[in-house]
Amino acid sequence: xxxSVLPRPDLERPALLDVHNxxxxxxxxxxxxxxxxRLHAGEVLGxxxxxxxxxxxxxxxxxxxxxxxxxxxxxHSANDDTLDLYAISxxxxxxxxxxxWGLIHQNPRDGLRMGVSAGANIGERLMALGQRHYGQLRxxxxxxxxxVELDPGRIDDAPRTFSGGMQQRLQIARTLVTRPRxxxxxxxxxxxxxxxxxxxxxxxxxxxxxxxxxxxLVTHDLAVARLLSHRLLVMRRSRVVEAGLTDQILxxxxxxxxxxxxxxxxxx
Amino acid sequence: MNGYNFAYLDEQTKRMIRRALLKAVAIPGYxxxxxxxxxxxPYGWGTGGMQLTASILGxxxxxxxxxxxxxxxxNAVSIRAFFQRVAGVETTTATTSASVIQTRHRxxxxxxxxxQILVFQVPIPEPLRFIEPSEQExxxxxxxxxxxxxHVKLYxxxxxxxxxxxxxxxxxxxxxxxxxxxxxxxxxxxxxxxxNEALMLFGAGREKRLYAIPPYTRVESLDFEDHPxxxxxxxxxxxxxxxxxxxxxxxxxxxAGNRMFVCSDTDYCMTRRGEVA
Numbered sequence: 001x002x003x004s005v006l007p008r009p010d011l012e013r014p015a016l017l018d019v020h021n022x023x024x025x026x027x028x029x030x031x032x033x034x035x036x037x038r039l040h041a042g043e044v045l046g047x048x049x050x051x052x053x054x055x056x057x058x059x060x061x062x063x064x065x066x067x068x069x070x071x072x073x074x075x076h077s078a079n080d081d082t083l084d085l086y087a088i089s090x091x092x093x094x095x096x097x098x099x100x101w102g103l104i105h106q107n108p109r110d111g112l113r114m115g116v117s118a119g120a121n122i123g124e125r126l127m128a129l130g131q132r133h134y135g136q137l138r139x140x141x142x143x144x145x146x147x148v149e150l151d152p153g154r155i156d157d158a159p160r161t162f163s164g165g166m167q168q169r170l171q172i173a174r175t176l177v178t179r180p181r182x183x184x185x186x187x188x189x190x191x192x193x194x195x196x197x198x199x200x201x202x203x204x205x206x207x208x209x210x211x212x213x214x215x216x217l218v219t220h221d222l223a224v225a226r227l228l229s230h231r232l233l234v235m236r237r238s239r240v241v242e243a244g245l246t247d248q249i250l251x252x253x254x255x256x257x258x259x260x261x262x263x264x265x266x267x268x
Numbered sequence: 269m270n271g272y273n274f275a276y277l278d279e280q281t282k283r284m285i286r287r288a289l290l291k292a293v294a295i296p297g298y299x300x301x302x303x304x305x306x307x308x309x310p311y312g313w314g315t316g317g318m319q320l321t322a323s324i325l326g327x328x329x330x331x332x333x334x335x336x337x338x339x340x341x342x343n344a345v346s347i348r349a350f351f352q353r354v355a356g357v358e359t360t361t362a363t364t365s366a367s368v369i370q371t372r373h374r375x376x377x378x379x380x381x382x383x384q385i386l387v388f389q390v391p392i393p394e395p396l397r398f399i400e401p402s403e404q405e406x407x408x409x410x411x412x413x414x415x416x417x418x419h420v421k422l423y424x425x426x427x428x429x430x431x432x433x434x435x436x437x438x439x440x441x442x443x444x445x446x447x448x449x450x451x452x453x454x455x456x457x458x459x460x461x462x463x464n465e466a467l468m469l470f471g472a473g474r475e476k477r478l479y480a481i482p483p484y485t486r487v488e489s490l491d492f493e494d495h496p497x498x499x500x501x502x503x504x505x506x507x508x509x510x511x512x513x514x515x516x517x518x519x520x521x522x523x524a525g526n527r528m529f530v531c532s533d534t535d536y537c538m539t540r541r542g543e544v545a
Contacts, residue, residue, distance in 0.1 A: 123420070133493045138427075
């Protein structure tokens with residue numbers, strides 16, 4: 001196998017996402033505060049922590065959906081600009097979300113248009129980019145349905161006729177069809193049963209490798225984090241309590257809360 | 269007529285609507301909010317169009333009102349009678365001699381000329397509404413020109429029916445900027461919007477929005493490269509005047525399934541037959 005075709009993280013380039021002292025609080029210790037980290041191209045960063053620890057708030061701030069109270073987020077864009085996410089116009093920020101980023105919601109119903117067919121869902125981001133050829137849109141739809149292990153023959157079916165796991169895969173296809181550089185995932189396997197979860201995780205891992213995606217992954221499930229992410233941030237009560245390589249954190253947790261988290265995982 | 273101001277609306281209201289109209293003309297295709305008034309008929313019967321007509325009408329204007337192309341249908345007759353009564357303006361059914369034409373669902377077949385004004389009655393002014401229920405969000409989408417979803421609807425049509433099945437209220441892009449709902453005119457009339465010599469005003473009474481296409485404005489119907497925009501065509505010609513180029517209505521003539529096709533534009537049909545309505 002020719003190893004040179006595999007995309008590798010290029011550490012010489014500036015970080016894709018540079019998060020500096022970001023805070024967004026709804027109340028004392030509710031939300032996220034004093035968050036600092038860098039995300040490099042091709043890296044999968046997991047954010048773990050209990051419910052209410054501020055993971056999803058942080059994700060919304062990173063994805064440009066919610067302005068932080070303090071601090072800034074710098075994004076290194078495809079045309080080699082470094083953008084301060086909350087200094088640029090809303091138009092530019094939404095364009096980024098549409099063109100260079102992807103957002104995968106926990107509930108596929110939040111990320112899909114339930115009223116239109118699977119093919120239209122996959123084609124929507126392409127159409128937003130200016131793709132105006134029906135035949136090509138349809139071919140892309142069928143191709144991506146195959147890639148996420150859905151039957152391409154069901155391209156004209158409405159998302160509500162799909163099972164939960166299939167809807168989640170459809171949402172992933174819809175997001176990845178434009179080949180985003182950076183994908184935000186909020187509990188992508190939440191609410192699915194264990195066997196479906198395992199297959200979905202396997203698929204996400206394959207796609208992330210194939211496409212060389214950079215991912216910010218929010219999850220409360222350490223098994224998901226272990227399988228997908230290269231690095232981990234552990235959050236508790238709005239702060240990052242521990243950060244490092246995934247295996248290092250899960251095999252040798254230093255902070256008391258991380259130790260509790262790791263020891264409370266049930267192993268059959 | 270005593271007790272009413274000229275053309276029913278008070279002067280302040282007409283000024284307010286005219287100001288909104290100026291803005292609409294300055295930004296072709298942009299939906300301008302206005303303070304809609306109660307009119308003496310229900311929403312959905314053309315209150316938006318009537319308020320615009322009332323605001324632009326002068327005593328020397330000649331008014332024509334059509335409904336589905338016809339001058340003699342209920343809606344057209346009553347609105348024409350209304351303005352005759354409250355404004356005392358001259359009315360006509362001849363497209364060429366009218367200076368203001370209020371219309372529902374059609375653009376007249378006869379070419380409009382510079383100086384004429386066409387007023388449309390609009391039920392739902394927001395072309396993005398079918399996919400985005402939030403008004404705040406649709407306004408933002410217009411502001412940022414996020415129009416990808418408009419093609420989602422056309423895509424769905426082709427996926428379901430094999431062709432673009434939208435036949436009326438077919439979305440257009442005005443002057444390369446705003447996507448606009450041309451009110452429920454058949455897509456047959458969409459090409460007439462492009463570079464038309466007349467001023468076209470659109471009023472939605474319930475939604476309290478108005479918008480405009482100034483004369484000589486580029487108007488382009490949305491489509492796909494491999495499924496280009498097409499207008500309706502008929503195998504028959506008009507049973508009364510023999511026209512092969514006009515928009516035809518199918519009329520059932522008896523219980524045995526007999527039918528005939530006639531021009532929907534009555535003035536056009538009668539003029540061709542040499543009759544004066």
